[in-house]
Amino acid sequence: MIAPVRRAAALCALGTALTACGTVKAPHAAHPAPFATSAAPSRPPTLAPGPGGLTPVFKNGPRTDGKVVALTFDADMTADEGKRAAAGERFDNPQLIATLRALKVPATVFMTGRWADEYPVQARSIDRDPLFEIANHSYSHYAFTGDCYGLPTVTADRMRTDVERAYTAFRRAGVRDAMPYFRFPGGCYDQRALKALAPVGVTAVQWDVVSGDAFATDADAVARQVLDGVRPGSVVVMHCTRSAAPVTERAVRTIVPELRTRGYRFVKVSELVGDAKGRR
Secondary structure: OOOHHHHHHHHHHHOOOOOOOOOOOOOOOOOOOOOOOOOOOOOOOOOOOOHHHOOOEEOOOOOOOOOEEEEEEEEOOOHHHHHHHHOOOOOOOHHHHHHHHHHOOOEEEEEOHHHHHHOHHHHHHHHHOOOEEEEEOOOOOOEOOOOOOOOOEOOHHHHHHHHHHHHHHHHHHOOOOOOOEEOOHHHOOOHHHHHHHHHHOOEEEOOOEEOOOOOOOOHHHHHHHHHHHOOOOEEEEEEOOOOOOOOHHHHHHHHHHHHHHOOOEEOOHHHHHHHHHHOO
16 A cells, blocks of 8 residues: 555645645644634634644644544535536535435534535535534635645735635525634645634644545545554544545445444544643
């Protein structure tokens, strides 16, 4: 099997609509703080600002107690993919959501505003299902740094607006409880991006397990990569985009029962973040 890092990097190079890997351009902050935006009325747990009041970054939960794992799915859609969607290309994956429901797997969906605009009925359905939570993945999946796998770049003065625009799209689609979590497109961020997003009051959520599902054709290989990488408290990055991650649903049908056999329990990101906050 290809080493996870090399495999993920290769997948990233194949396309710019998916966050198959996590190049991190800043140190992780890990201090817990209150949520300061109106996007999620229930005020779920977030982390405290990092040094200098920067947006905090969460990668995984505690390793020591409890075999829990969070499966996360990026619902990607860029601004220039609207025409492709109108022509019939599918950026949703209802079968994946149906499988998660059938298996009773809690999960966090990091959704772009464009995805919510294109699939409002599905966005509302995910939002209203207590198994799931919706978090922010930007509006059009543009990068927040330069040199991020060929993605177009959001300028520094528009970073905050881009995230807020996604929350507006969620509300327009009827999503009532979008979470105060944000995933950088491509996983790329730096100090400038963390500073720009600090006023929004979100926690940036990265991951420690790359599934490699982007553009993959071998569901078993994706499953093996996840199963080899998961540790207590892991956050797994996968995708909810049928056209560019076609084997994800099949991989999930292998991953879930195997991890349960190993004694793992599936949780949403908010539970991991809350646990981390409680262990300061």
